[in-house]
Amino acid sequence: METTSATEQFTKSFKGDLITPEEQGYDEARQLWNGLYDKYPAAIARCRKAEDVVTAVNFVRENNMIFSVKGGGHDYAGNSVCDDGLVIDLSPMNKVEIDASNKKAYVQAGAKVGEFDSAAQIHGLATPTGTVSTIGIGGLALGGGSGYLSLRFGLTLDNILSVEIVTADGKIITAREKENEDLFWAIRGGGGNFGIVTSFTFRLHEVGPEVLSFQAYFPYEDSREILQFYRKFMDNAPEELGCYAFFLNVPPIDPFPKEFHGKTTCALIACYTGDLQKGKEELKALENFGKPFLKFLQPMEYTALQKSFDAGMPKGLRWYTKAHYLSEISDFTLETLTDFTENLPGDHTMVYLEPVGGAVAKPSSSATAFPHRNAAYSLHIFPGWNDGAEDAKIIDWAKKFHKKVEAESTGGVYVNLLAHDEKERVRAAYGENYERLKKLKKKWDPKNLFRMNHNIEPE
Numbered sequence: 001m002e003t004t005s006a007t008e009q010f011t012k013s014f015k016g017d018l019i020t021p022e023e024q025g026y027d028e029a030r031q032l033w034n035g036l037y038d039k040y041p042a043a044i045a046r047c048r049k050a051e052d053v054v055t056a057v058n059f060v061r062e063n064n065m066i067f068s069v070k071g072g073g074h075d076y077a078g079n080s081v082c083d084d085g086l087v088i089d090l091s092p093m094n095k096v097e098i099d100a101s102n103k104k105a106y107v108q109a110g111a112k113v114g115e116f117d118s119a120a121q122i123h124g125l126a127t128p129t130g131t132v133s134t135i136g137i138g139g140l141a142l143g144g145g146s147g148y149l150s151l152r153f154g155l156t157l158d159n160i161l162s163v164e165i166v167t168a169d170g171k172i173i174t175a176r177e178k179e180n181e182d183l184f185w186a187i188r189g190g191g192g193n194f195g196i197v198t199s200f201t202f203r204l205h206e207v208g209p210e211v212l213s214f215q216a217y218f219p220y221e222d223s224r225e226i227l228q229f230y231r232k233f234m235d236n237a238p239e240e241l242g243c244y245a246f247f248l249n250v251p252p253i254d255p256f257p258k259e260f261h262g263k264t265t266c267a268l269i270a271c272y273t274g275d276l277q278k279g280k281e282e283l284k285a286l287e288n289f290g291k292p293f294l295k296f297l298q299p300m301e302y303t304a305l306q307k308s309f310d311a312g313m314p315k316g317l318r319w320y321t322k323a324h325y326l327s328e329i330s331d332f333t334l335e336t337l338t339d340f341t342e343n344l345p346g347d348h349t350m351v352y353l354e355p356v357g358g359a360v361a362k363p364s365s366s367a368t369a370f371p372h373r374n375a376a377y378s379l380h381i382f383p384g385w386n387d388g389a390e391d392a393k394i395i396d397w398a399k400k401f402h403k404k405v406e407a408e409s410t411g412g413v414y415v416n417l418l419a420h421d422e423k424e425r426v427r428a429a430y431g432e433n434y435e436r437l438k439k440l441k442k443k444w445d446p447k448n449l450f451r452m453n454h455n456i457e458p459e
């Protein structure tokens with residue numbers, strides 16, 4: 001950071017760790033999960049408590065400085081690290097406390113999904129989160145948060161009881177149903193637009209510790225039939241079931257048979273979180289369907305299941321994202337999916353359908369700032385590759401694929417799945433709640449201090 005009296009003052013008053021480019025650890029601290037971005041901030045302010053966040057917010061506001069907010073660093077669009085400015089890094093704030101008797105969790109905003117899951121599971125409890133344990137709770141919960149438990153218990157944001165938040169004027173306040181209710185509405189889907197959340201209180205539910213995990217991998221040639229089966233099966237699937245249809249390239253590891261290594265497969269991946277015996281009955285149709293080359297159905301610890309995708313999505317690879325909400329898997333969508341996935345570009349590329357519905361669909365579209373309650377599926381085109389020389393080719397594939405399905409989409413998109421080059425889709429991500437969000441932005445952040453995100457401009 002350029003040395004001025006203001007930065008000197010900040011350096012003295014900031015009680016967390018300030019990491020500048022000269023210091024060891026700078027390169028690790030500036031890295032995002034997505035290796036597509038390589039940014040060089042002036043400094044990284046690692047906060048240990050809410051007061052450190054206040055000091056950092058006051059400093060960037062008073063000095064009109066570019067800044068970003070980083071929790072788990074998994075933002076697909078790369079917004080949580082900035083060039084030349086200050087990164088307000090919440091990662092040291094990762095305390096999780098469970099109040100088992102009241103089924104509540106107090107979670108600092110820098111905690112990761114895995115840290116939250118593990119602490120809650122000691123008591124046989126959980127809140128719906130994402131399906132990768134390294135994602136940050138902050139970004140996940142403020143945008144939505146969907147995973148295996150969502151049809152049963154809603155999105156992560158549906159389970160927020162209150163937040164502690166640092167506002168644009170540097171105040172620490174609480175937002176919940178009966179206190180700053182308009183802000184409470186806005187942060188549940190409005191992303192990081194309204195302030196920096198320093199902690200969450202979540203509602204917990206009884207889950208596990210063992211759940212029923214099902215995975216079946218089929219030869220690519222069967223994919224049309226699998227998707228036809230999947231859409232029919234999901235029409236009557238119980239809310240205890242989270243079931244995804246995936247296209248991916250088979251990793252060259254056991255237990256995948258050697259002859260399928262590197263080939264594209266269509267897979268059904270599910271988790272049943274209700275009574276295990278009942279689950280075996282409910283999953284019979286899945287278990288007996290088709291001729292997978294690899295299949296298992298087994299009880300598994302929920303925390304282990306929540307880590308099972310981690311290895312396939314390593315930090316530092318190049319990743320791009322394109323998504324749509326769909327109201328159905330139409331024949332056209334089904335054909336397009338199979339056409340575009342025949343030769344998946346990129347070793348780590350995935351394309352998947354995630355069901356919406358169930359408890360996600362129960363609140364109205366305006367109950368929180370998250371509007372996409374009536375969609376049936378979220379389609380995510382999610383290429384992952386190593387070589388920068390392939391960027392243009394792979395991103396072009398994702399865009400063409402996405403464009404082709406567009407006519408069949410609801411027009412909406414999950415804000416947490418937007419790419420860096422999709423500014424024109426930000427409005428679609430906030431959907432029917434966009435105008436109200438703009439009004440609330442004017443109230444809570446009139447100068448658009450918090451703008452390094454999928455930005456809502458003040459009315």
Ligand SMILES: Cc1cc2nc3c(=O)[nH]c(=O)nc-3n(C[C@H](O)[C@H](O)[C@H](O)COP(=O)(O)OP(=O)(O)OC[C@H]3O[C@@H](n4cnc5c(N)ncnc54)[C@H](O)[C@@H]3O)c2cc1C
Nearest residue numbers: 071072073074075080130131136138139140145146192197
């Ligand atoms: C491998 C992978 C798997 C994923 N799986 C799922 C999934 O199963 N389900 C799902 O719903 N999503 C999933 N996502 C998307 C995920 O929800 C978003 O990427 C989310 O933003 C990640 O949060 P983070 O804290 O790690 O991100 P960061 O990069 O740290 O933050 C992202 C943005 O969120 C805002 N932000 C973060 N923390 C705060 C805070 N405390 N206060 C204010 N603003 C804040 C900032 O604007 C920041 O730019 C996945 C993403 C990846 C990369």
